[in-house]
Amino acid sequence: xxxxxxxxxxxxxxxxxxxxxxxxxxxxxxxxxxxxxxxxxxxxxxxxxxxxxxxxxxxxxxxxxxxxxxxxxxxxxxxxxxxxxxxxxxxxxxxxxxxxxxxxxxxxxxxxxxxxxxxxxxxxxxxxxxxxxxxxxxxxxxxxxxxxxxxxxxxxxxxxxxxxxxxxxxxxxxxxxxxxxxxxxxxxxxxxxxxxxxxxxxxxxxxxxxxxxxx
Numbered sequence: 001x002x003x004x005x006x007x008x009x010x011x012x013x014x015x016x017x018x019x020x021x022x023x024x025x026x027x028x029x030x031x032x033x034x035x036x037x038x039x040x041x042x043x044x045x046x047x048x049x050x051x052x053x054x055x056x057x058x059x060x061x062x063x064x065x066x067x068x069x070x071x072x073x074x075x076x077x078x079x080x081x082x083x084x085x086x087x088x089x090x091x092x093x094x095x096x097x098x099x100x101x102x103x104x105x106x107x108x109x110x111x112x113x114x115x116x117x118x119x120x121x122x123x124x125x126x127x128x129x130x131x132x133x134x135x136x137x138x139x140x141x142x143x144x145x146x147x148x149x150x151x152x153x154x155x156x157x158x159x160x161x162x163x164x165x166x167x168x169x170x171x172x173x174x175x176x177x178x179x180x181x182x183x184x185x186x187x188x189x190x191x192x193x194x195x196x197x198x199x200x201x202x203x204x205x206x207x208x209x210x211x212x213x214x215x
Contacts, residue, residue, distance in 0.1 A: 014063070053073070054071025077099050081104050084135045086135040087133070088109070117129070140162075146168060171197070
């Protein structure tokens with residue numbers, strides 16, 4: 001009885017390099033002839049907050065190569081934030097500057113108070129949580145000119161606000177009692193003391209001997 005040399009041949013599907021899911025993404029494959037072989041099709045997708053850069057589907061061809069390059073997942077970007085006037089910005093970034101997951105904390109310089117959101121986070125929609133904050137100067141109580149006097153103020157950050165300086169003066173015949181100059185401090189209070197104008201006094205007159213005095 002005769003026998004054949006060698007083994008019975010068979011046909012195997014050409015293989016392609018094994019694919020992996022991109023960082024922050026997922027891979028979903030369907031195989032016709034075996035894992036990552038001719039006819040296998042793989043679909044790529046990204047997790048929440050990330051966008052696919054490149055083709056979403058690739059197929060293993062007869063040459064043992066994939067029809068498309070492996071894509072990557074990039075974090076969705078939010079608009080760049082800036083520190084408010086007279087304030088500061090401190091951000092922590094997970095996936096890139098001002099992208100999904102970034103958190104920014106706002107603060108103000110001495111003499112200013114924050115109006116708006118103290119913390120903002122970049123969401124998967126590409127927008128920030130909260131509102132755009134501002135630093136507003138702390139205000140002091142409004143000052144008025146004393147009776148028989150005048151008030152002259154220089155306002156740097158707003159009327160009677162932090163750094164405002166007010167100078168007092170009296171009309172002729174009146175003397176200034178109290179602080180001539182007062183400044184609005186970061187505590188919302190004025191330096192110095194309350195100011196008033198008092199009439200200048202002359203020496204007291206007395207009636208002459210054997211006479212009378214009528215003032």
